[in-house]
Amino acid sequence: MLQVPFIRENKERVLVGLAKRNFKNAETIIDDVLATDELKRSTQAKLDTVLAESNALNKEIGLLFKSGEAQKANILKEKSGQLKNTSKELQEEFNNADRKLLDLLYNIPNIPNEITPAGSSEDDNETVFEEGDIPTLGTDKLPHWELAKKYNLIDFELGNKITGAGFPVYRGKGARLQRALINYFLDKNTAAGYEETQVPHLVNEASGMGTGQLPDKEGQMYHSTIDDLYLIPTGEVPLTNIFRDELIKEEDFPICLTGYTPCFRREAGSYGAHVRGLNRLHQFDKVEIVRIEHPERSAAALDGMVTHVKEILRELELPYRVLNLCGGDLGFTSTLTYDFEVFSAGQDRWLEISSVSNFETFQANRLKLRYKNAEGKSTLAHTLNGSSLALPRVLAAILENYQTADGIQIPKVLVPYTGFNLID
Known part of the structure; x- marks a missing residue:
């Protein structure tokens, strides 16, 4: 705050x-x-x-x-x-x-960075980078939900039976591809200096308040009222709250963590192709990166996180673009956010797959996360986080962009993780 x-x-x-x-x-x-x-x-x-x-x-x-x-x-x-x-x-x-x-x-949001563009909605976001060739598919191309059914990869109806809409069941090579992506993301992050960390999937109210999901997003979080615990909407919440009420040493900067978690969101329901299949879920998997930074180095750290996510998408050989979110589309706690979108060839549209954000002192003030500076004064740290990456739409883009007449090719970088190079 x-x-x-x-x-x-x-x-x-x-x-x-x-x-x-x-x-x-x-x-x-x-x-x-x-x-x-x-x-x-x-x-x-x-x-x-x-x-x-x-x-x-x-x-x-x-x-x-x-x-x-x-x-x-x-x-x-x-x-x-x-x-x-x-x-x-x-x-x-x-x-x-x-x-x-x-x-x-x-209940007051963070102040946007000076380079955050003005605007009222996602239509006003600013494209700052674009890379990769959009594949040209024939007229018989399929969206991922039809490919998932054709190759028995994801069962949306079974998930609806077990739980409800927005809780898919991954099967066979679909489950193995999902696990391959998780392991690949974690390996990339740890190789870049992020410490792998396993965290709880439920948090208390203080944790939700600390990172700003509460009270702002209370209606979107699943709440276990008996124990007064919340299912996490993102790994950012438990990972960042590791440092709540902590006074860290200046020489410990930067603190870099990564973790895989399922995520749970009670988003308002809507209908149409834009939310069909994996496009919007109530439960999904995500690998997160979190940084605790010295205030003088957080801007450079954000640029480094953006470069890191770019490298992952290059290795997956997916066409993507980077957007600087406008003030009206900016998250409550963020001062500057870059969104990554991949192009979905089966749906002919861009899909958001990552947000990389700098919160500066906003979360740290709520968390009481401080360090002692060179003068011995207790000072608020800066916090940053990013999706590296959210799986559903990455998986959707792979299924759609890599579809061929013979089946679905697997990106080369993932073959050592899947153990197969074709879904047929």
């Missing part, structure tokens, strides 16, 4: 940033933040004065009793009781202001 001193000192910059996001009632909310913070600070000052007066009075009462002046001491005790009641009232007023301020801050 944004820091109050930053808002106080950069009000106009904050309002301009929120306007780039099309954030409603920004000025009213920011004014409320500043007024509530002023109330909190003035109440704290009053409380400090009352507590100091009460402490001094109690010392005086003690001395009076010791010197045998009980009558004077009892008179002062009455005043001490009044001060105690006043301090309780002030403490309650302070607590109410603190809760209100925190609630306001939790």
Whole structure:
């Protein structure tokens, strides 16, 4: 979340940033933040004065009793009781202001980076890079859901029977291709210096708040109400929360983690080819990369993560493009996000398969994730994360782009992982 001193000192910059996001009632909310913070600070000052007066009075009462002046001491005790009641009232007023301020801050998104384009929707995202040849397929080309049925790779109807829509069952070579992609992604990430980490698939409320999924995305998360735990919407949540409430050493930067997890999202249902098959699921697999960085190096780290994902897509020989997301399409916690899309030859459209984001201090402030700088001052770290990669649409693009009259070819880089080079 944004820091109050930053808002106080950069009000106009904050309002301009929120306007780039099309954030409603920004000025009213920011004014409320500043007024509530002023109330909190003035109440704290009053409380400090009352507590100091009460402490001094109690010392005086003690001395009076010791010197045998009980009558004077009892008179002062009455005043001490009044001060105690006043301090309780002030403490309650302070607590109410603190809760209100925190609630306001939790619902204000991050400020977009200066290079984040303005815009209201995905139509305003800026294409910054494109690479790879789009395959030319014949008129008998098939979308991945028909290929999956033809070669018995993925059973959507069986998943619907077992659980419901959006929970596919992978079978045979479909399951092996899925596992091959997971292992390949993990190997690429660990070779690049990311430490493989296995994390829980359920998190508590504090973890969801720490990385910003709560309260912003509460309706999209599966919630186990009995235990008050949430199924993770992405591996970013447990991986980043490893460092919640931590004070790390400056020499430990960068901290780089990767992990494979299933992901669970209660996205609103819709119909049509754009959400058919693997295009939108409630459960899917993803390999994530997370970095904890020194503030001076996070921008370069983001560029390095983008380059890393590019290399993976080059090796898979999939045509892709990179988009700089506009303010209106930017995630709640991000200041700058690059989306990767692969071209789906069977559907004749682009499919999002990765987001690589820099959150700067936004998550770290919620997480209380700090490091000691060279002057010994406790300072907020920067956090970044990226999909490397989300599997469903990568798998869909491979099935569609690699389809031939003889079957589905396997990308060369994956053959050592699958053990076969053709699905027929």
